[in-house]
Amino acid sequence: xxxxxxxxxxxxKSFGPIDVLHDITLxxxxxxxxxLLGDNGAGKSTLIKIMSGVHQPxxxxxxxxxxxxxxxxxxxxxxxxxxxxxQFGGTFPLMSxxxxxxxxxxxTKGWGPFKVYDRRTANAVAVKAVQEMGITRITDGDRLVGxxxxxxxxxxxxxxxxxxxxxxxILDEPTAALGVKQATHVLRIVNEAKKRGLAVIFITxxxxxxxxVGDHFAVLIRGAVAADFKKGxxxxxxxxxxxxxxxxxxxxxxxxxxxxxxxxxxxxxxxx
Amino acid sequence: MTMNAASPSISAKPVAASGLSLGSLLRRxxxxxxxxxxxxMIFFAVFGGITFLQPAGMSSWLNVxxxxxxxxxxVGLLMIAGELDISVGAMVPFGAMTVAVISGHYGMSxxxxxxxxxxxxxxxxxxxxxxxxxxxxxSLIVTLGTLFxxxxxxxxxxxxxxxxxxxxLTVEGPAxxxxxxxxxxxxxxxxxxxxxxxxxxxxxFVHLSPKGNWLFAMGGDKVxxxxxxxxxxxxxxxxxxxxxxxxxxxxxxxxxxxxxxQVAGGQSFIFNSIISVVVGGVLLTGGFGSVIGIFFxxxxxxxxxxxxxxxxxxxxxxxxIIGVLLLGAVLMNNTFRKMALxxxxxxxxx
Numbered sequence: 001x002x003x004x005x006x007x008x009x010x011x012x013k014s015f016g017p018i019d020v021l022h023d024i025t026l027x028x029x030x031x032x033x034x035x036l037l038g039d040n041g042a043g044k045s046t047l048i049k050i051m052s053g054v055h056q057p058x059x060x061x062x063x064x065x066x067x068x069x070x071x072x073x074x075x076x077x078x079x080x081x082x083x084x085x086x087q088f089g090g091t092f093p094l095m096s097x098x099x100x101x102x103x104x105x106x107x108t109k110g111w112g113p114f115k116v117y118d119r120r121t122a123n124a125v126a127v128k129a130v131q132e133m134g135i136t137r138i139t140d141g142d143r144l145v146g147x148x149x150x151x152x153x154x155x156x157x158x159x160x161x162x163x164x165x166x167x168x169x170i171l172d173e174p175t176a177a178l179g180v181k182q183a184t185h186v187l188r189i190v191n192e193a194k195k196r197g198l199a200v201i202f203i204t205x206x207x208x209x210x211x212x213v214g215d216h217f218a219v220l221i222r223g224a225v226a227a228d229f230k231k232g233x234x235x236x237x238x239x240x241x242x243x244x245x246x247x248x249x250x251x252x253x254x255x256x257x258x259x260x261x262x263x264x265x266x267x268x269x270x271x272x
Numbered sequence: 273m274t275m276n277a278a279s280p281s282i283s284a285k286p287v288a289a290s291g292l293s294l295g296s297l298l299r300r301x302x303x304x305x306x307x308x309x310x311x312x313m314i315f316f317a318v319f320g321g322i323t324f325l326q327p328a329g330m331s332s333w334l335n336v337x338x339x340x341x342x343x344x345x346x347v348g349l350l351m352i353a354g355e356l357d358i359s360v361g362a363m364v365p366f367g368a369m370t371v372a373v374i375s376g377h378y379g380m381s382x383x384x385x386x387x388x389x390x391x392x393x394x395x396x397x398x399x400x401x402x403x404x405x406x407x408x409x410x411s412l413i414v415t416l417g418t419l420f421x422x423x424x425x426x427x428x429x430x431x432x433x434x435x436x437x438x439x440x441l442t443v444e445g446p447a448x449x450x451x452x453x454x455x456x457x458x459x460x461x462x463x464x465x466x467x468x469x470x471x472x473x474x475x476x477f478v479h480l481s482p483k484g485n486w487l488f489a490m491g492g493d494k495v496x497x498x499x500x501x502x503x504x505x506x507x508x509x510x511x512x513x514x515x516x517x518x519x520x521x522x523x524x525x526x527x528x529x530x531x532x533x534q535v536a537g538g539q540s541f542i543f544n545s546i547i548s549v550v551v552g553g554v555l556l557t558g559g560f561g562s563v564i565g566i567f568f569x570x571x572x573x574x575x576x577x578x579x580x581x582x583x584x585x586x587x588x589x590x591x592x593i594i595g596v597l598l599l600g601a602v603l604m605n606n607t608f609r610k611m612a613l614x615x616x617x618x619x620x621x622x
Contacts, residue, residue: 091493091496092488092497092559093613094491094555100489103486103500104486104502105501106482108482115482116476116481116482117480117484143615144613147612147613147615
């Protein structure tokens with residue numbers, strides 16, 4: 001088995017007095033899909049934010065290719081090859097597919113001060129990248145992103161991350177807002193990314209979607225890894241039961257919500 | 273349309289190569305502005321006769337369009353990037369007064385006056401941009417503050433220095449010819465040349481150079497744009513500097529042209545520039561628009577503004593026409609934008 005690309009070792013995260021993540025140890029290997037399952041409030045988003053450089057762990061370490069690293073900014077995580085795709089994130093509804101794909105790294109042609117944006121190349125590369133990921137319906141790079149379906153937009157964002165050299169792909173609830181057919185598209189793309197040797201961390205609370213593509217599963221309850229198992233080791237019912245957790249999860253949620261309600265909607269500040 | 277087009281062959285060729293069909297033209301951001309321009313041209317040609325399309329009539333609205341257009345384009349670019357600048361209304365008299373006080377009241381070199389005027393434009397732009405990125409206060413509020421602050425400075429300092437609210441300025445030689453003269457001894461201001469050259473430069477930077485993409489990304493989703501590596505703060509500041517310097521430039525040129533500067537005036541540029549930009553197809557919330565659209569929008573506004581003099585209508589009605597035009601243009605632009613969004617090249621392909 002290949003060595004893990006990204007690993008968390010005993011990561012804790014607390015916001016003030018509230019422990020959100022507790023002793024998380026996870027690893028993800030190239031060509032593997034790690035599904036992070038958990039109900040709302042289980043700490044999934046906090047965990048993603050730690051892996052993508054938005055938050056720093058209170059304690060514990062992050063390892064990249066076996067060496068300890070820290071990601072002070074989202075940019076640092078991105079430069080290390082960790083791409084996070086949020087729902088609709090990274091795409092611009094009123095821009096063309098080609099322009100949206102190349103935001104920040106626009107291809108040019110011409111010379112000197114008269115270098116111009118190379119629309120033809122941008123469109124061709126963007127369309128090719130998306131088609132290679134299996135979305136063959138996108139054929140015209142001049143179409144506006146906002147005209148695509150939710151699944152296509154998600155696929156475009158994933159194709160973009162893959163094209164620009166992501167090694168670890170973090171997908172934050174990519175299928176949550178999609179219909180069955182659209183979700184299938186996205187799952188196919190996840191499979192494609194896996195085939196190309198990317199490590200995929202797939203966050204979801206839909207067990208069906210997780211089981212369709214996952215190799216490795218971690219169930220998060222009340223900020224701790226409640227179960228960590230391989231494909232085929234547990235049935236769908238068992239996973240669903242696990243996710244539902246105990247009643248204490250509800251109290252944690254209430255605790256955080258209570259804090260936010262009494263602090264004008266702000267989450268607890270990170271610990272110093 | 274054809275089923276074989278649906279075959280999943282992975283082709284690297286974009287389907288519509290140039291796309292000069294009527295449909296693709298209508299989906300462009302400037303489509304509404306162009307149709308609006310045609311409509312007002314026909315309207316005034318019918319009711320005002322052809323005079324306003326003859327040289328004398330044309331120069332009246334071209335002059336208005338040029339002065340407004342030089343400000344409207346950077347204001348429009350800010351809007352595309354998701355910001356707003358209304359302090360341009362104070363920057364016009366500020367620019368006029370700065371050059372008049374330095375080169376008129378104190379009698380110093382006109383070039384010094386020009387340099388200081390543009391430097392003040394730059395400084396106010398830096399302040400606007402810096403406040404917007406540092407405080408995250410909406411730019412409407414920030415520039416509303418600088419609008420009043422700059423108005424106060426202009427009035428206070430002018431009266432303090434010159435004991436008057438109007439300052440005379442006489443400029444001769446190349447500075448007059450370059451910044452504030454009439455072309456060929458006629459009625460067309462040299463500003464029209466500036467406007468056309470600047471418009472061409474903006475078209476290049478926004479639509480042809482690779483950096484133009486950044487504005488649209490910032491207006492679409494600032495966080496994603498920043499994540500994609502765009503220096504959003506620097507671009508925002510640059511745009512505010514462009515708009516306030518452009519406004520100061522217009523004020524300066526007017527002072528040189530008319531040989532005097534007043535502390536008042538200039539507020540009309542606030543709404544007029546926003547109207548031109550919105551009629552030109554820029555989305556108020558950012559992310560969509562074009563320089564050519566703003567160009568058309570400015571001409572449309574200028575024709576309505578001036579065309580009324582060539583008709584039998586009382587000129588008091590011109591605001592009504594502008595109001596109706598604005599609403600009509602916005603509705604039309606919305607329709608075209610929806611068309612652009614829902615456009616998909618091959619219906620029936622699966």
